[in-house]
Amino acid sequence: MSNLRIGIPSKGRLADASAELLKEAGLRFRRQDRSLFAKVKEMPIDICFLRTDDIPVLCAEGAIDLGITGGDLIIEAEVEVEHRLALGLGGCRLAICVPDDSSYQTAKDLNGTRIATSFPNVTRQFLASHGADCHTVKLTGSVEVMIALGVADGIVDLVETGSTLAANRLRVLDTIGSYETELIQNKSVGDTELADRIVRRIEGVVIARSYSLLEYNVAEDNLAKVEALTPGYSSPTVNKLERAGWFAVRAMVPRKEVIDIMEKLEAAGAEAILETTIQNCRL
Ligand SMILES: Nc1ncnc2c1ncn2[C@@H]1O[C@H](COP(=O)(O)OP(=O)(O)OP(=O)(O)O)[C@@H](O)[C@H]1O
Ligand SMILES: O=P(O)(O)OC[C@H]1O[C@H](OP(=O)(O)OP(=O)(O)O)[C@H](O)[C@@H]1O
């Protein structure tokens, strides 16, 4: 059986984060210069460095068994792949944008107009579902300037901070969807056991990155109140302290909620509240 092939972006904003994610999942490899492949040490796995937007079709065609790419690119590619994991990276939204001073109010108002985009399939489907039939102008990048160039009346492009829109005096008319980076799998992978092992390893890192471990001490009278604040991933760990009537509690807490929960724990009488990061986990 040939090695399991994992395709990751060779450049761009997802490249480093994708490689780092695999390394934290225990895959040890090093890309030589600008080579297309890298062998993983002591495992029958090859890493392939590809264009982010080619990864969905290469995964569907079986050139790679697993791939890391943007959810928006997967939908635009209109291919059949298994969506194995959302990776908590590359969050963005795909939006219909028009000039700030235009009179458009809804997607339907765009009927008969020209829309510049790198996502013609998603664009046509969304506009058709809103009763608008538009001429799409397919481009690979710098879509925002096409209205100024007179090529389009509106655009569909990715929006993260909104700074590109502001710089081009554009506003969001409607949001098509929100996306993040995903791990996808070919529907007929040969070594499903190894593929599942890799998915499980990556899942452990993704969960570990999205949670922190909170530990604190609390008097018995306040125990029920604080346990409601930190129910944990499945259940908090509670141990009796030497200090009579006091308990030590440890629980996983979503990282983005930690500060808020620490304040609530303190207000509920918890003491010695500590946050530690989780390097990896299996839950
Ligand atoms: N602000 C953003 N702009 C573009 N893509 C983003 C953004 N935020 C997250 N992404 C994700 O990254 C993917 C694009 O990665 P890709 O490597 O193709 O382009 P890039 O990083 O913009 O590099 P390039 O300069 O080649 O366009 C998108 O499909 C999306 O899933
Ligand atoms: O909302 P923002 O934070 O401004 O990000 C959105 C912009 O980023 C991406 O462009 P990119 O920088 O990838 O250049 P490109 O158009 O050449 O891909 C995307 O195509 C938007 O133009």
Ligand SMILES: [Mg+2]
């Ligand atoms: Mg780009």
